[in-house]
Amino acid sequence: VMNDIITTMFNKKFMEELFKPQDLYSKKALRTVYDRLAHASIMRLNQASMDKLYDLMTMAFKYQVLLCPRPRDILLVTYNHLDAIKDFISDSPAILNQVDETFRRLIETYNCLSDGEFQLIRQTLLIFFQDMHIRVSLFLKDKVQNSNGHFVLPISGPVPWGTEVPGLIRIFNHKGVEVKRAEFTTAGNYVTPQREGSFELYGDRVLKLGTNMYSVTRPVETHVSGSSKTLASQAKENIAPNPLAKEELNFLARLLGGLDIQKPAGGDTGFRLNLFTSDEEEEHAAQTRPEELSYKVINIEATQEPGRRAELSRILGELDVEEPRPGSAEKGEDLLALMDGL
Amino acid sequence: YRRERSLALRNSSSALYNNLAVLCPPARPPAFGAVHGTILSLLGSEGPPRQLQARGGGSALSTPLLTQAAWCELPARVLLVLTSQRGVQMYESDGSTMVFWHALDVPEHPAAHSAFARGIAAAGGRFICVGTSFGAVLVFDIPPKGTNVTLNEVLEQHRDPITDIAAEQGQAPGGAGDLVTADDSGTLCLWSTGEEFTLLGQIPGSGCTCSSVRLWNGIVAAGYGDGQIRLWEAGSGRICAQVSAHARWIYALDLAPLTGKLLSGAEDSFVHVWKLSRNADTDDIEIQHCHAECVTDTQVCGARFCDPAGDTFAVTGYDLSEILCYGPA
Secondary structure: OHHHHHHHHOOHHHHHHHOOOOOOOOHHHHHHHHHHHHOOOOEEEOHHHHHHHHHHHHHHHHHHHHHOOOOOHHHHHHHHHHHHHHHHOOOOHHHHHHHHHHHHHHHHHHOOOOHHHHHHHHHHHHHHHOOOOOEEHHHHHOOOEOOOOOEOOOOEEEOOOOOOOOOEEEEEOOOOOEEEEEEOOOOOEEEOOOOOOOOOOOOOOOOOOOOOOOOOOOOOOEEOOOOOHHHHHHHHHHHOOOOOHHHHHHHHHHHHHOOOOOOOHHHOOOEEEOOOOOHHHHHHHHHHOOHHHOOOOOOOOOOOOOOOOHHHHHHHHHOOOOOOOOOOOOOOOOHHHHHHHO | OEEEEEEEOOOOEOOOOOOOEEEOOOOOOOEEEEEEOOEEEEEOOOOOOEEEEOOOOOOOOOOOOEEEEEEEEOOOOEEEEEEEOOEEEEEEOOOOOEEEEEEOOOOOOOOOOOOOEEEEEEEOOOEEEEEEOOOEEEEEEOOOOOOOOEEEEEEEOOOOOEEEEEEEOOOOOOOOOOEEEEEOOOOEEEEEOOOOOEEEEEEOOOOOOEEEEEEEOOEEEEEEOOOEEEEEEOOOOOEEEEEEOOOOOEEEEEEEOOOOEEEEEEOOOEEEEEEEEEOOOOOOEEEEEEEEEEOOOOOEEEEEEOOOOOOOEEEEEEOOOEEEEEEOO
16 A cells, blocks of 8 residues: 555656646645545545545644744655655665655755745745644644644744844944843743754754654544634635636646556455544544535546546546545536536 | 733734734724735724735636735825735725736746735835835835826846835934845845935845844844844944844834834744834944743734834734734733
């Protein structure tokens, strides 16, 4: 399963699409791609487990982006992710090579960006995560998240690399000579950092953000809060007509074209992953999920002319048609119809 | 200072530099504005809250993201200016009518670098200056009333995206200039405004972003991504003071012109109040720390004084759906 998912994710064509300069995805688009990736092996998930997995991924990534000491550290977080992935497939040289290729491309594209550019990337990512406050029990237990879903921002610890510990005021005279020093104190308790993380292919990243949350095995749960004010704007995004639909689905089509979807071997349905403690609990979660938090994943429907777009037809042909569909696609989101219209 | 009331916003604030706009009409409660993605949430001094949308999404394009909003007070009128990935929108001060729209020259195919407008200031009694991600500063000539706004000049001096622009809030000593522009590399440019703007000087950056800047009595106060506040003498470009003020990226600075109080807000959750002064004996410019507030678990993205003496101020942060107000203790 690991091999299949990682192979699909680091597929050359898929990566090429990702590296093209583009706008932030809509939540719908990202969720659709995530669904396809999660089903790139013989593993299957029901809607409720899929929602829970996505919630978990989203909140974990929000935490990592928000708490980065320097904007440039989002790259170290990414390198931590890749280091962990390489560990999962360390005995498959072919896939390892694919991941290394992507790693090198990341280094080439991003290592040279300025701090200002990284802050812009980070600010844009934070727009995506805005108003998401799903409580994750692992985070609640470790006291990195409050019961209202907001993350704890510590005011102690090492300052970012390149920043000085707050407290010093230096005054200079007209000759540029320092003539006076003063200090001020605050509730914060900061220290100087020891060293900077490595941005090379191999190296000590120093930063712990982005490392495996599950390195100590313990159960992880997400708590979806009921209707609350903070969900209002998220709901608005789902309901308001999306003028981006055409261009975004265009992009999705290219992305999906690059994905190699596995058909379960031998015609059986592989295995189903349930993120809840029982089938009944999963079913109950699906029924009680607040309307504002439903992701409304785009479903690709077949048209009467399957031969028209060969690549997409091939993908459709490989989808398990026995899978229960959460709901039919809304008018205007029929991907193939849109492709026909271009 | 102590915390007073909180004003509820309909949307939470986005993580953007200088993300709190304040208008303080005399003898009336202040009006506030904070950007949330593609929307500006307005809390007027009277009437219900209002929302303004970024303009410029075509049929095939998504609504662009707003980068900043600010009220520009000119002698004849007050305009509310919004900057986005697509251009510049100007409204009457209550947000009721759009007065002017300027579209940026955005390349058709997405380039490797984002295009946007950012950095807003009223200058020279009749202009509104807006920065761009190309480093250019657009100077708009604003008529005393009506919609006949014209692009007067484009200042091309910066090579990095503009972050903030500020006009002189006090009395500029001779030769000091009355406008400062700042960019992503930390470079500061000093200008004198007029029918044609003149570049008076440049303070080179060191690669560390200057996210927020103020100009008062010929002193430039600048906040940086490394958490430092630096004071520069505008006329000579020399450094006057350096403060290790914050443990994270500074997002907002504001200055109270009657007293020389300086407000700073950063991602480290802290808001500090400082006092600028001139040493009577040595004539050196000095800065001292007055007050610290910790906005628990919040990355501050907007901080502004609500009166010219700096007795009151307001703060907002990323993911926060309120504006926190502070007043005298």
